[in-house]
Amino acid sequence: MATVNHRTREVQFKIVYCGTPMGGKTSNLQHIHERLGPSMRGDLVSIAGAADRTLFFDFLPVNAHVIAGFRTRFQLYTVPGQRAFNETRQVVLTGVDGVVFVADSSPDRAQANAMALEATWQALAGFKLTPGDLPFVYQFNKRDLPDALPCYEMQEQLNPKGYPSFASVASTGYNVFSTLEAVTQAVLHGFHHRGDRTPPRSGSRPVPPCQDVALAS
Ligand SMILES: Nc1nc2c(ncn2[C@@H]2O[C@H](COP(=O)(O)OP(=O)(O)OP(=O)(O)O)[C@@H](O)[C@H]2O)c(=O)[nH]1
Numbered sequence: 302m303a304t305v306n307h308r309t310r311e312v313q314f315k316i317v318y319c320g321t322p323m324g325g326k327t328s329n330l331q332h333i334h335e336r337l338g339p340s341m342r343g344d345l346v347s348i349a350g351a352a353d354r355t356l357f358f359d360f361l362p363v364n365a366h367v368i369a370g371f372r373t374r375f376q377l378y379t380v381p382g383q384r385a386f387n388e389t390r391q392v393v394l395t396g397v398d399g400v401v402f403v404a405d406s407s408p409d410r411a412q413a414n415a416m417a418l419e420a421t422w423q424a425l426a427g428f429k430l431t432p433g434d435l436p437f438v439y440q441f442n443k444r445d446l447p448d449a450l451p452c453y454e455m456q457e458q459l460n461p462k463g464y465p466s467f468a469s470v471a472s473t474g475y476n477v478f479s480t481l482e483a484v485t486q487a488v489l490h491g492f493h494h495r496g497d498r499t500p501p502r503s504g505s506r507p508v509p510p511c512q513d514v515a516l517a518s
């Protein structure tokens with residue numbers, strides 16, 4: 302839920318990157334942190350365990366525009382993908398304004414993707430949120446893998462309702478900012494149209510569907 306501070310004239314939104322274990326959630330935040338100048342973002346806080354697996358969460362604050370005299374700040378979080386961390390996922394998702402679901406395009410990870418998606422919806426249901434209640438953007442990551450599943454197959458399996466989706470390579474940054482822009486636009490759009498009974502799922506600009514792309518080597 303957006304936090305409005307009238308004294309500092311700041312609005313804060315919370316975006317949470319959920320998804321498949323080892324799918325590339327932390328890599329998204331690392332790329333955003335590397336590419337944005339220090340005036341645009343805070344420090345990246347990562348609580349990682351063995352072999353760089355996210356243990357609790359990653360956190361990166363990002364500044365955005367000044368809208369109607371209020372500075373807009375997005376708090377980006379990742380949650381650990383491992384199943385053992387269901388409780389952590391629930392804690393980090395508290396007050397979420399928008400979700401990015403990072404799926405792994407490796408064929409070996411198809412089942413893990415489906416399980417992670419189910420776990421994400423279950424966690425959101427804990428807050429009485431159902432699909433369509435908040436901006437939800439898919440990122441089909443690791444498109445550089447030679448045996449990556451076709452995007453249409455991933456869409457069919459994971460995104461039958463056709464929410465906004467992006468084919469990405471988080472390790473090089475491909476479509477990391479497009480994904481971030483889509484979810485932040487959708488969150489802002491929802492905030493400005495709060496009175497609406499129907500929450501928006503996509504941004505104010507139409508988002509093209511995920512497509513298989515020719516990636517530069
Ligand atoms: N080939 C390829 N590897 C990637 C890509 N994105 C991330 N990786 C690699 O995948 C591994 C896991 O990436 P992370 O960003 O740590 O994944 P995560 O989802 O945060 O993992 P957990 O927090 O442990 O669930 C790392 O070795 C990354 O370098 C990608 O687009 N392509």
Ligand SMILES: [Mg+2]
Pocket residue numbers: 326327328354355379380381382
């Ligand atoms: Mg991680």
